[in-house]
Amino acid sequence: MRDQIRPGRRPVRHRTLAAALAVGALTAGVALAPPAAAGPPAAAGAAAGPGTVQQGLDALVRADGLPAALASVQDGRGRTRNYTAGVGDVATRAGVPRDGQVRIGSNTKTFTAVVALQLVGEGRVALDEPVETYLPGIVRGEGIDGHRITVRQLLQHTSGLPDYEGDIEESAMQQRYFEPRELLDLAFRHQATSAPGTAFHYSSTNYVLVGLIVQKVTGRPLPEEIDRRIIQRIGLRHTSFPAVGDRTIREAHPHGYRREKPDGPLIDTTELDPSAGWAAGQMISTNSDVNRFFTALLAGRLLPAAQLAQMRTTVPIGDTGAGYGLGIISRPLSCGGVYWGHGGDIPGYETRGGATDDGRAVDIAVTSVPADEAVTRHLEAVVDTALCR
Template identity: 75%
Template sequence: MRRKTRRIRHMALALSTAVAVSLGVLAVPAASAATRPGPVQQGLDALVRSDGVPAALATVQGRDGRARHYTAGVGNLATGAKVPVDGQVRIGSNTKTFTAVVVLQLVAEGKVDLDATVETYLPGMVHGEGIDGRLVTVRQLLQHTSGLPEYEGLLDEASLRHRYFEPRELLDLAFQHKPELAPGAEFSYSSTNYVLAGLIVQKVTGRPLAEEIDRRIVRKLGLRHTYFPAVGDRTIREPHPEGYRKDSAEGPLGDFTEMDPSAAWAAGQMISTDSDLNRFFTALLVPGRLLPEAQLAQMRTTVPIGDTGAGAGLGILSRPLSCGGVYWGHGGDIPGYETRGGATDDGRAVNIAVTTVPTDYDVTRRLEAVVDTALCR
């Protein structure tokens, strides 16, 4: 997890430069030692060899729905174990898109109004110096235009693996600080928005957020390797590469696979695979699969993210492609894992995960470049 300013800069750098890096045209993975690896495999190999990520894994889906899986590096630095093909990883802020879909489904059902205030659903919860839940709308939460302060930078990342947080504790941390922007002013990324969105889901449905995501999305799409960890569950259930983090840019990598993800909750707690994420984002772009056409149109109505050419919708981001057009996805950082990817309207999709959150922004730019290459083959 990152401080808000770092994450926005991280996003802007990745989005503005990924399209400028060309790695070639996607080829079938090497069938023999004499066959040169294709550009996706080359890109993953470079992330391991030159950029120091322990492992990288990717799934690329073509217009015909067929998928190709790639791995590089080692799945466990201590044992040298192989990277499991399409292994599970913590998907961080990709969780925000799942949360946003549930909110928009409730909008379609007439249970939530995007332009109603947070106070309507969570009376008295959003308050502090310069903070007023009567001025912030549900739409602004989902689009990161609420101006609400971020809680993530206030957490001691190293201690997260052992600490359980209730969602209201995260809000208490955030609301100790003044907002930087007025509601509706402009895009300003804050996971605080999605803690509130998750609480709205629970208030309106009377059920835990995890159950609603599972019932409305995971089981509906048959995402067999995707789940919202239960309270107290620090593990990753299925075959997975180990996740690592550094205490400092120059420090050694330490195993951070097992952790309590509750500090991320509705903003970043989920676990999935590259192929399940491809299936999710591909289905999301088809009207009627997860959202009616009207709500999907609302989700895809964007505000600019600085001057990057990218846009922020309601829980989803549009990113420009070097070959023209855009792709829709999110991406996520959580200690141990970074993911990037998304899908296009014609059914192409890619998701890539690495097993540490890079401390150098250039590494993420190169990861984004591999996404661009895979989609522009």
């Protein structure tokens, strides 16, 4: 549940960094330089005019062939504009619900990371403690040893753990429920990608383990902790972690689609079992709720200052100018500075966006995961335009 599922192939596979950052390679190991502290905030200023955002969404539909695009843009004063383009249902030609619910894929990782870091702030989890301390005997495989991997390395994708997502067929994901331990069994069939702490390698396996640590430490299900500690706390009224067996999107939503091949027909994937994502990609939300989440996070409403600083300390992702922190990504803006967010894909939906330190935020969703990474670059360009003058 990350940044793209390629049509006709593994559904939740993490594609290249172009999917998340438009440049570089996310799934490839990237040797680590020393961690970088958070960059300066982007220069203050009004977001792009409404016409510019609407034109960007229209182009995603008309030129790039996506069924629908929807966006929520928040200025530094908290004022929000919502936009739509395309159709919400290709069969009926129904309109796109304004600020409708979508599956948010790997944005879920940031929610999971926030709960883990809250536990760090409470003294119940230590970032540099081995995973073995919390999940004894679970992390084992070829070149894999839970004694040598820390919680921080899980959160920052520097554990060297292989990803399970390539072993799940999209058709299986749409129909079948996966237990978290089953996802780990799939991952640990493969050897480690690198020694712990030596390279960045994006893997949803890391976040399945973080979710299990949260459950072990709290004695409560991860969805309940996310709901109690984040969703209820900051009033995310349209955000949820689907219950076991729930394949629906309960509020007004555009349908999501996939293609078996780039020129094939659209297949409706709105209803699916998202359990293959779990702590790494299971959640549902709206663009405006995602904006509210990231602005609240950056404003210090969810984490103590010490843990927020740790979250925003990044390792570089190649030479892209982007960095991965503890469940959050910093991306450079064309107007200077950075914005913070994540993004995510799951069959039927791709989301991109983030927030700046001065309270501006944008989140955009499209209703089919692009097969062509150039389309994702177009999507990210609309995000950049909306955050810059």
